[in-house]
Amino acid sequence: DTGVSQNPRHKITKRGQNVTFRCDPISEHNRLYWYRQTLGQGPEFLTYFQNEAQLEKSRLLSDRFSAERPKGSFSTLEIQRTEQGDSAMYLCASSLEIGRVGYGYTFGSGTRLTVV
Amino acid sequence: QQQVKQSPQSLIVQKGGISIINCAYENTAFDYFPWYQQFPGKGPALLIAIRPDVSEKKEGRFTISFNKSAKQFSLHIMDSQPGDSATYFCAAQSPSGGYQKVTFGIGTKLQVIP
Numbered sequence: 001d002t003g004v005s006q007n008p009r010h011k012i013t014k015r016g017q018n019v020t021f022r023c024d025p026i027s028e029h030n031r032l033y034w035y036r037q038t039l040g041q042g043p044e045f046l047t048y049f050q051n052e053a054q055l056e057k058s059r060l061l062s063d064r065f066s067a068e069r070p071k072g073s074f075s076t077l078e079i080q081r082t083e084q085g086d087s088a089m090y091l092c093a094s095s096l097e098i099g100r101v102g103y104g105y106t107f108g109s110g111t112r113l114t115v116v
Numbered sequence: 117q118q119q120v121k122q123s124p125q126s127l128i129v130q131k132g133g134i135s136i137i138n139c140a141y142e143n144t145a146f147d148y149f150p151w152y153q154q155f156p157g158k159g160p161a162l163l164i165a166i167r168p169d170v171s172e173k174k175e176g177r178f179t180i181s182f183n184k185s186a187k188q189f190s191l192h193i194m195d196s197q198p199g200d201s202a203t204y205f206c207a208a209q210s211p212s213g214g215y216q217k218v219t220f221g222i223g224t225k226l227q228v229i230p
Contacts, residue, residue, distance in 0.1 A: 107161065
């Protein structure tokens with residue numbers, strides 16, 4: 001396992017189009033997260049999965065956003081009817097948590113979305 | 117609401133010098149404080165982390181100093197090198213809804229000049 005993999009690395013789309021990103025986490029990790037990062041800011045939490053269950057969504061995640069994690073393996077993040085404000089780096093991370101003891105995240109390299 | 121305040125936003129240090137980045141938090145439920153290093157075009161990478169039961173943690177040239185009573189922690193990079201030029205994020209984690217929710221600082225862009 002070489003880490004968290006995200007595809008595509010870059011995506012340019014026209015406003016109003018739908019886009020889908022994929023994340024393959026580290027197989028031993030039991031948590032998967034999606035974050036969004038805009039220029040000059042720290043990552044902002046979008047949503048979190050434990051296995052295939054989506055347990056929390058940020059208010060940043062509007063109805064146009066949907067995330068899935070079928071069978072608790074890879075995850076997808078879809079944005080419908082993209083807007084220019086959706087332009088950002090979308091980061092996926094996974095982590096190992098045992099009980100309530102947390103450890104650091106392993107991030108992927110992200111998908112850079114540009115909406116024109 | 118910025119729960120983790122980070123400063124400075126940018127820092128220029130000469131090669132061989134000490135880089136210091138400071139963070140402050142408000143939520144006493146935070147129980148894990150990681151630092152992440154991010155290079156352009158890459159995702160953040162975990163650099164070093166500390167739990168509130170210790171006051172200092174050192175890994176190579178990187179040291180976290182933690183002051184629980186002041187609710188502050190800092191990253192010190194000793195003998196800074198040009199390869200350390202990156203953006204550094206402090207973060208804080210707290211148990212929330214059965215998982216560890218992470219809050220990131222705004223980031224510090226470090227430039228180490230030869």
